[in-house]
Amino acid sequence: MLYIVRMREVDLRRIDLNLLVALEALLDEKNVTRAAHRLGMSQPAASRALGRLRAVFSDALLVDGPGGYVLSSRAEEVRPMLRRILAGVGELLEANSFDPATATGRIRLLMPDLQAAVLAPHLLARFAREAPSLDLDIVAPGMNGIEALEHGVADAMVALIDEAPAGIHRRRLYDEELVTLMRAHHPALAGKLTLDRFLALEHIVVSVTGVGPAPVDEVLARMGRTRRVKLRVPNFFAAVEIAARSDLIMTLPSGLARAAANMRRFVSLPPPLDLGSFTMSLAWHARQQDAPRHIWLRRAIVTAAMDMSSAIDVGR
Amino acid sequence: MLYIVRMREVDLRRIDLNLLVALEALLDEKNVTRAAHRLGMSQPAASRALGRLRAVFSDALLVDGPGGYVLSSRAEEVRPMLRRILAGVGELLEANSFDPATATGRIRLLMPDLQAAVLAPHLLARFAREAPSLDLDIVAPGMNGIEALEHGVADAMVALIDEAPAGIHRRRLYDEELVTLMRAHHPALAGKLTLDRFLALEHIVVSVTGVGPAPVDEVLARMGRTRRVKLRVPNFFAAVEIAARSDLIMTLPSGLARAAANMRRFVSLPPPLDLGSFTMSLAWHARQQDAPRHIWLRRAIVTAAMDMSSAIDVGR
DNA sequence: TATACAGCATGCATTGGACGCATGGAAATC
DNA sequence: GATTTCCATGCGTCCAATGCATGCTGTATA
Known part of the structure; x- marks a missing residue:
C-alpha cells in the first residue's frame, strides 16, 4: 500500500x-x-x-x-x-518579468468573425510595434470558448459574455450595435426601409471563417422569417466593393459599418428589426490573472479596442 | 527594456x-x-x-x-x-553516512511492468531484510523516465536504455528475451507454432499498471499484424492460474516465463516472430552518484537482479 | 428547496524561539 | 602586562507563527 x-x-x-x-x-x-x-x-x-x-x-x-x-x-x-x-x-x-520586445511564441485568441475584422488590424499593428516576434492566432470561438480557456487551449477570448463562470475573469471592451449599410444611391432609399422591403432585398454576409450563422439570421429565425443571402464573403473590403457597385446590402457591427460609411459611398440605416445591442468583453482564465505575459496581452487587446474606437471617431 | x-x-x-x-x-x-x-x-x-x-x-x-x-x-x-x-x-x-537498518522514507523506482513483476519480489525481500523502514514505490516510467530522473521525481530507473544522456549514469543489470508460454497439454503443441497459429490463439497480457502497450503488440503493429488479447491482468500469478486452465497463452520476459515453467504446468517456446533481445539497465542522475543512500539503493537493485537470476537458475 | 458537508480564510489569544544587549573567556598582538 | 579581536553564553524582550473558533461559499444530496 x-x-x-x-x-x-x-x-x-x-x-x-x-x-x-x-x-x-x-x-x-x-x-x-x-x-x-x-x-x-x-x-x-x-x-x-x-x-x-x-x-x-x-x-x-x-x-x-x-x-x-x-x-x-x-x-x-x-x-x-x-x-x-x-x-x-x-x-x-526572481521577479516574474515579461519583455514583449524579445518575447517569442504564439498567442491564441478567440474572437467572432466580424469583431475580428475590425479589431484585428489594430491588434496586429500593436503586436508589430511592441512584440514583433510574438505570433497571433485568431480563431472563431465556436461553442466551446469557455472550455478552451479552462483547458488552456486559448489564451483569451473576445465575445459577448453574459456571465463569466467560476474561474473565468471578464472585462468589458466596447458596445456594439448592428446597422444596415447600402450604397449611396440605392433604390431602396426612395422610401422607408420596412422589414418586408429589407427581406426582399439581397444581402451580403461578411464571414472571415465561414463558420456559424450571422446574428441577423439568428434573430430572423426566431421570428420565423428569412432573408436572401446572395453572397457570403470572407473579406470586408471585397464586400464593400461589391455593395458599392450593386443593390446588395449589408448588416454589420456599427464600428465596421461606420468605417465603410466614411468612404461616402454608403448610407447607414438602423435595421428594420430589433437586433438589440451588445457588449463585447474580454475573457480569460483566472490562472493567468497575474502572469506578466498575459497582463501585457490583456492590455494590448484593451488598447487595440480603444484604438479601434478612436480611429473610427476621428474619421467621422 | x-x-x-x-x-x-x-x-x-x-x-x-x-x-x-x-x-x-x-x-x-x-x-x-x-x-x-x-x-x-x-x-x-x-x-x-x-x-x-x-x-x-x-x-x-x-x-x-x-x-x-x-x-x-x-x-x-x-x-x-x-x-x-x-x-x-x-x-x-543527508547524513554523510547511510544506515539502511534505521533509514526511513520512500524510494521511487521507475520500472516497466513485466520487469517489475519478476524483479520486485527480490528487491522487496532485500528491503525487508536490510531496510525495513524504507518504503519502495515502483512506477511505470512512461515516456519521460529520463526527465523524471533529471527532475528528481524518481530515484532510479530500470529500463532498456540505449544511450544515457549527459548527467545520467547507467549500469547493465541483465539481458532479457521474450518467450511464449502455454499450458503443458495445449492443443497448439501438436504442431509447430507459426506466426499465423500464434495470432489465431487468444493471449493473456500481464500488466501491473495497465499502462502502455505490450512489447509484442508494438512489434506486431510494425508488421501490420495484431493478436487477440483476450485478457489483461495486473497479477502474474492470476495469469498463471488462468493460463494453466485454459488455452490462453502468454508471451513474457524469459525470467518470468522460466519461473512459471518451473511449475511444470507450462511449456516455454520461442515466439514465432523476432522480438529481439534486450539489456535491462539501471539509470540514475549524476547528482546522486556519491549520496550514500543512493549507493546503497544501487547496490540493492544490482543484488536483487543477481538474486533473481540465481533463484531461477537454481530452480531449473 | 433545504440541509449537510467540505474547504478556505480570518479574528483572537497564546507562546516558543530568535533576537540584541551585556558580558566574560580565549587567543593574538604589541 | 595591556589591549584588541573574536566567539560563546546569560538574560530579558518581543513578535510572528500557531491553533482554536468561527463564518462564508460552493457543492452534493434528499
Whole structure:
C-alpha cells in the first residue's frame, strides 16, 4: 500500500531552511562577526545560528585554524551544493518579468468573425510595434470558448459574455450595435426601409471563417422569417466593393459599418428589426490573472479596442 | 527594456525559506486542508502560509477551478524548480553516512511492468531484510523516465536504455528475451507454432499498471499484424492460474516465463516472430552518484537482479 | 428547496524561539 | 602586562507563527 509521507518532507519540515542563508555567509566569511554584519544581525545571533547549523549538520563546519576559523571537510563538501541551492532559490523567487520586445511564441485568441475584422488590424499593428516576434492566432470561438480557456487551449477570448463562470475573469471592451449599410444611391432609399422591403432585398454576409450563422439570421429565425443571402464573403473590403457597385446590402457591427460609411459611398440605416445591442468583453482564465505575459496581452487587446474606437471617431 | 536585478543575498535574508516546504505540499495536494495534514499543521496555518507565499510570489499560485484549486501558470512554472531545490536541500542535509537498518522514507523506482513483476519480489525481500523502514514505490516510467530522473521525481530507473544522456549514469543489470508460454497439454503443441497459429490463439497480457502497450503488440503493429488479447491482468500469478486452465497463452520476459515453467504446468517456446533481445539497465542522475543512500539503493537493485537470476537458475 | 458537508480564510489569544544587549573567556598582538 | 579581536553564553524582550473558533461559499444530496 502506498504511503504519501516521504522522508524528505518529514526532514525539511523540522529544519529551519533560513539557516542556509546564514551558512553561506559564515562559510564565505569564515568569521562570525563579519558574517553577522553581512546578514544584518548581531554577532551573538550569528554565533547562535552557527550553533544551530552545527547541530543540524552534526559537524563543526568552522574550526579553529591559523588566523581564525577554517572550513571543516564537511563544510568544504557542502559549500558548492549550498551555492547551487541558494542560486536556485534566487531564480525561483526572481521577479516574474515579461519583455514583449524579445518575447517569442504564439498567442491564441478567440474572437467572432466580424469583431475580428475590425479589431484585428489594430491588434496586429500593436503586436508589430511592441512584440514583433510574438505570433497571433485568431480563431472563431465556436461553442466551446469557455472550455478552451479552462483547458488552456486559448489564451483569451473576445465575445459577448453574459456571465463569466467560476474561474473565468471578464472585462468589458466596447458596445456594439448592428446597422444596415447600402450604397449611396440605392433604390431602396426612395422610401422607408420596412422589414418586408429589407427581406426582399439581397444581402451580403461578411464571414472571415465561414463558420456559424450571422446574428441577423439568428434573430430572423426566431421570428420565423428569412432573408436572401446572395453572397457570403470572407473579406470586408471585397464586400464593400461589391455593395458599392450593386443593390446588395449589408448588416454589420456599427464600428465596421461606420468605417465603410466614411468612404461616402454608403448610407447607414438602423435595421428594420430589433437586433438589440451588445457588449463585447474580454475573457480569460483566472490562472493567468497575474502572469506578466498575459497582463501585457490583456492590455494590448484593451488598447487595440480603444484604438479601434478612436480611429473610427476621428474619421467621422 | 527590462533588467533582471538579482540581489540574491539581500532578498533571501528577508524571505522565509521554510515556506518552500509548504509550497510543495500545497502544489502537490491542490487542497489547503490536505496540505496542512501533510505538513503536520492546522488548516488555518496552512492557509496563512499560502497567503504569505502569494505575497512572496505576487501570484495566486492556486486558483479556483472545477473540483477545487488548480495551479496558476506561475505555479506550474515554478513547481519543477521547487522540486529540484528541495531535493538538493535534502541531499545537503543527508547524513554523510547511510544506515539502511534505521533509514526511513520512500524510494521511487521507475520500472516497466513485466520487469517489475519478476524483479520486485527480490528487491522487496532485500528491503525487508536490510531496510525495513524504507518504503519502495515502483512506477511505470512512461515516456519521460529520463526527465523524471533529471527532475528528481524518481530515484532510479530500470529500463532498456540505449544511450544515457549527459548527467545520467547507467549500469547493465541483465539481458532479457521474450518467450511464449502455454499450458503443458495445449492443443497448439501438436504442431509447430507459426506466426499465423500464434495470432489465431487468444493471449493473456500481464500488466501491473495497465499502462502502455505490450512489447509484442508494438512489434506486431510494425508488421501490420495484431493478436487477440483476450485478457489483461495486473497479477502474474492470476495469469498463471488462468493460463494453466485454459488455452490462453502468454508471451513474457524469459525470467518470468522460466519461473512459471518451473511449475511444470507450462511449456516455454520461442515466439514465432523476432522480438529481439534486450539489456535491462539501471539509470540514475549524476547528482546522486556519491549520496550514500543512493549507493546503497544501487547496490540493492544490482543484488536483487543477481538474486533473481540465481533463484531461477537454481530452480531449473 | 433545504440541509449537510467540505474547504478556505480570518479574528483572537497564546507562546516558543530568535533576537540584541551585556558580558566574560580565549587567543593574538604589541 | 595591556589591549584588541573574536566567539560563546546569560538574560530579558518581543513578535510572528500557531491553533482554536468561527463564518462564508460552493457543492452534493434528499
